[in-house]
Amino acid sequence: MEAIHISDITPPQVIKKIKGIIFDCDGVLINSFEANKWYYNWFKNRFDLEPLTADEEKYVHAHTVFESLRHVIPEEHHDEAMELRALPELKKASEFIQVEEGLIRLLEWGRTNNLRMGINTNRTDTLPAVLQKFGIEDFFAPTVTATLLPNSKPHPEGVHYILNKWSMKAEDVVYIGDTWVDESCAERAGVEFWAYRSPLLNARLHIDDYWVLTNLLEKAKNDVWSDCSCS
Template sequence: MYVCNPASPPEFLARISGVIFDCDGVLVDSRDANRMYYNLIREGIGMLPITPEEEDYVHMHAVGECLDRIIPAERREEAEEVRRNLDYRDIFPYIFLEDGLVELLETLEGLGVRMAVHTNRTSTVELLLAHFEIDRFFSPVIAAGALKRPKPDPEGVHRILADWQCPKDAVAYIGDSALDERSAAAAGIAFWSYKNPGLAAAMHLPDFDSLRVCLSGLAAK
């Protein structure tokens, strides 16, 4: 696996015309917010906070799958009622953009590289992108609620590829989880792991600044 290094930018970057981003853990640091959100649901029906293992799970999966995992089946309707009465915007102060993200997005935009989001968030991703004023960079935005099969199924990636009409070898998926890795592999596109060198990836990104500098160096040639 190549580790992104501005001193030796890989040649394959020169042919990239589209980049797909995961949301949680890639665009934003939302781990604390996700834990808070699901703990509020559990608290609302008198349950204890989620465990560390459950926290890992809810950070990656769609909300329906998360509730299946952390709420007993006989209490799902109670949990759904609590969830319907939560305002996700109240959690925004606990979500932060990843360092260097905006600068990378601006660089990709300047290079004419298309950008999309594919996330297992169900219905809050557009609200989140607008809150941070980065929604203008992404088209399309594919959330789990719009899919028959969320990640790791490649349905969302296939939708983006169809919208862009880009060859697969010109598109990369940036993600931080095994679900992202599997979704990219199933769709036949390159996977770049973000802050997770343990994943099987064509390139590991320790941070966004490294990728930005690599792209800027190639553009200057």
């Protein structure tokens, strides 16, 4: 199926009738790239290492904190690095996080239209604080973190868990992500993938603006879904 980069003139027929959206967190709900850089460079500085390379910046954006620390810190410091995660000063990283523009409007639209919304992220115990920071925690249920289930992304277990909680099939939902990890997770789960500001990913829809997506969903609801015979 051909990929579509949505805009104000995109016909609403490109959006199938959906009952739920599964979101990644970092890079999708929030812009945390600078926060991640600050966080992992703190560890680099602690162990007298050079700052993150461009490739390392991309890696830590997509992987769990455990995988990321093992990737950017030498093995002899792994245990100490894991213990240092508990230091209160590392909470400063949250100051660099911003909510994605237009997201709140999309979430409000979803709630108004009885769309289920959940999160499948490789974040760990920091997810609740991030959601609470922007007052969006009540929009999502369930929220799947890297430590909730035996397998984290790109394994599809998190998606299967959400579908089971919602009593839905894979074709009932879409997955919005921004990395190859999300793309692979959605593909392995059999869920349609929409890429957010990541034009190189293999996705059904490419989204650059949540305002545009919300308007397109509203048009689809009124002009397409209302005439759809599917349940």
